[in-house]
Amino acid sequence: MNTMMLLEMAESGFGSRVAVQNGPDRLTYSELFGAASAAAGKLRASNAQKMAVLDVNSLAVPIGLFASGCAGIPFVPLNYRLTGDELERLIARIAPCYLVAEPERVSGLADLPGTTVVSREEFVASARSAGPDSAEWPMDAEDIAVLLFTSGTTGEPKAAVLRHRHLVSYIFGSVEFGSADETDAALVSVPPYHVAGVASILSSVYAGRRIVQLPAFSPGEWIDLARSERITNAMVVPTMLVRIIDALDGTGSTALADLRALSYGGARMPLPVIEKAMTLMPNTGFTNAYGLTETSSTITVLSPDDHRAAAASDDWTVRRRLGSVGRALPSIEVEIRDEDGTVLGPGERGEIFVRGEQISGEYLGAGSRIGADGWFQTRDGGWLDADGYLFIEGRIDDVIVRGGENISPGEVEEVILEDEAVADCAVVGVPDEQWGEAIVAVVVVHEGRTVTPEEIQERVRQRLRSSRMPARVEFRDELPYNETGKLLRRKVRADLVAGAGFAAASAAGGVAGAR
Amino acid sequence: MAQLKVGARLRSAVCATEVIVVAAPAGDVDISCGGVPMLGAGEEAPNGATLDSSGEPTLLGKRYTNAAGDLELLCTKAGDGSLSLGGERLVTKDAKPLPSSD
Missing domain, CATH: 3.40.50.980 (Rossmann fold)
Incomplete structure (x- = not known):
């Protein structure tokens, strides 16, 4: 392989x-x-x-x-x-x-x-x-x-x-040869140094889909190119989608008539963003893709049908799937395990393990992290619902251990973000003599809005439980992100421990990248 | 007869067909193309082998499977022979389309 x-197959086929x-x-x-x-x-x-x-x-x-x-x-x-x-x-x-x-x-x-x-x-x-x-x-x-x-x-x-076997297996497992129509065109704006950039080339070539390259992302150019080149497929990271939506919303003209498929991944997609995108682009099918560099890009997808079914459902167990990363590709198996390696059932939180031919799990000089049983430990926390939809709860290394209890920062952040005054939020654990770690919430408030630490603490206490309640709430102007839009919790924690603020080091919702 | 390994490449002894093994049953299996056993890396076509052209030619990019569904071959080069597993003619597998994710 x-x-x-x-x-060569594409060359001889079309x-x-x-x-x-x-x-x-x-x-x-x-x-x-x-x-x-x-x-x-x-x-x-x-x-x-x-x-x-x-x-x-x-x-x-x-x-x-x-x-x-x-x-x-x-x-x-x-x-x-x-x-x-x-x-x-x-x-x-x-x-x-x-x-x-x-x-x-x-x-x-x-x-x-x-x-x-x-x-x-x-x-x-x-x-x-x-x-x-x-x-x-x-x-x-x-x-x-x-x-x-x-x-x-x-x-x-x-x-x-x-x-080669990882990348070729990924393509064989996820793309049908020559399945694109002759008029299909994919807009590629993720940078070439990300796994999604590499995967987009291989997927489009094997499907026979014309790749239209956007050298550097800007929402205006992305929209112009999507229109002028009659783009049918595109992949963006959440921060890009936010900016595209803002630009579309601002013009009053929202039509991207040819855009049939828009996939996103690389970082957590806020629910209001995807809901708004679906409203603004009703004829576009959205796909949420989850994967890591070490898994040769995508391993689970939330399909356009899944998006529509979730958005239209009154059943909260279906509705909440809009916040999931969907189900495993047919060529991939997913398991949730606890710290002892026991496989957990639906609804139980643990660490995500994956298995499949495309999984590399390897770093140069460090060997493969795939276990003898063929399973790769992702270091991502999460859980599966009864129908196999996967919900991601962030890196295991970010889990807060307070008084022997494991607390997922994502779970607390979600609740805090429900407050309409809150624009952004990071929850981390800092060293604490009594509890081992104490929960700190770092909150960015929308301009012109106010919220008190007590209101945030009370919201978490009521919605979750008192052990989840932040011991401290700090306010900042912005949070540190990497350029694919992933929140850098480790940096938030380090800065809190050092007693420093968050200065200009933030890349503030960088514009390019994925996974 | 040989144990098939996922990812292995086989080529026809009697036509241009080449395939990659995507899924394989356990144990020894006998894969033929055009009525003659397919060749692995380094194997030479037997003398005097001729193409049995009674079946459908292989198609580029198509997946081929057996009735049991435990074998899947992907055609990377088309040819005139047709594929079989121990005498059973392989059939093309219908693609289950996945949404494009990148």
């Missing part, structure tokens, strides 16, 4: 279709296959052991992804938001490497040892003009296809390992 095999488009520039499947084969020849000749791209969404990304597979070396998309020092340390870890970069960054990277730096334009032009190299690739499914550096909030980033 090799990712290049997926492109070679003359447009595969990918960036502004006026486009490549058919045949052209993409030819360019990837030619670029693979360059990679082989360079003796590089990795291929890296430091770029926004551009034609260099899909060419590079398949060329790396064809050349049998890992593809390493790098985060273009990192600073010079951080990047240099990462590049040193993957040398000798062939690095394709945005033109303006080439000169600054030219002198790194063991690194061949080529500008995006040069890489794409040379791949397009060269005659295809012999398109043969290694078929060892154990070869590493992609390395993704995950942004740890502490320490150096870790490199998640996705092998």
Whole structure:
């Protein structure tokens, strides 16, 4: 198995279709296959052991992804938001490497040892003009296809390992070959260094869906492109959807007539946002996708039908599914286990374990975290309802242990967020002599609204129980998020413990990314 | 006859067909294409093997399964032969469409 095999199938199935488009520039499947084969020849000749791209969404990304597979070396998309020092340390870890970069960054990277730096334009032009190299690739499914550096909030980033068998299994398990209509088009605005960026290329190629790249997300450009390119499919992170909705709402014209499918994931989607999106875009089917980098993207989906059924239901057990991540893909099994490893039943909270061919669970240098029984421990907490819908409750490491009782921050945050004065909220545990940990709620209040700590404490005490009640409520102007819109609870906790406020370090609902 | 491994690639001895094993029953199985056992990595076609062209040709990207449903092969290269498991003709499996999630 090799990712290049997926492109070869697309090439022989529908070679003359447009595969990918960036502004006026486009490549058919045949052209993409030819360019990837030619670029693979360059990679082989360079003796590089990795291929890296430091770029926004551009034609260099899909060419590079398949060329790396064809050349049998890992593809390493790098985060273009990192600073010079951080990047240099990462590049040193993957040398000798062939690095394709945005033109303006080439000169600054030219002198790194063991690194061949080529500008995006040069890489794409040379791949397009060269005659295809012999398109043969290694078929060892154990070869590493992609390395993704995950942004740890502490320490150096870790490199998640996705092998060809993981990515190809994911595609075989979740996409039907050539299932897209010839007029289908997917708008890709998640950055290439996220697993969703990699997955979007592979899924669209295998389905035969034209990829329209948006180099950097802005709501206005996203909407314009969706209209002008008659986009039928798109994937966004919650913060993007919020901004798209605001922009659509502001214009009074809400129609995105061709947008049939909008999927979202990467962070918790607030219920009011998805409800509003469904109202504003009644003809669009929404899909919530849950997955981790180490699971090769999506492992559960809440389908468009699930969304509609939940939104229309008077039964709260169905209605609440709008806040779930849906059910496991047919190729994936999900289990909830307690701390002793006992498998729990419906409604019981524990840790999410998953099993399937696409699960890698591996970090470079650290080996696979998949157990002998084939199950991968996600470190995410959650529970399943009676029909197998999965509800996520955040990272296990964020669980607060107060007086021997495990408290999920998400459960408390949900209740606090019900207060209409509350714009945002983070619940964390801080060291406490009496209880081990004490619950602190950090709250952002809507402009022009007020709420007292006592009102928040009382709400939690009434809705949950007194052991869940925050011992302290702090107010802030904003909370720290990573760029995919994930709340950084560890940072909230560290800052509370240090007695510091939350200064400008916040990325405040970053605009790009997923998972 | 051999134990099939998920992810293994098989190619026809008598036509262009290639498949990947997506699901496999336990134990030894005998997969043929065009009436001749399929080849694994490094295996050579037997001398004098000829294509039995009585069945339907394989189709690119289609999934093939047996009646028991424990075998699934995905066709990565189309060819003139048809697939069978120990004499049982494999049939194309209807796709259960999933919503696109990325």
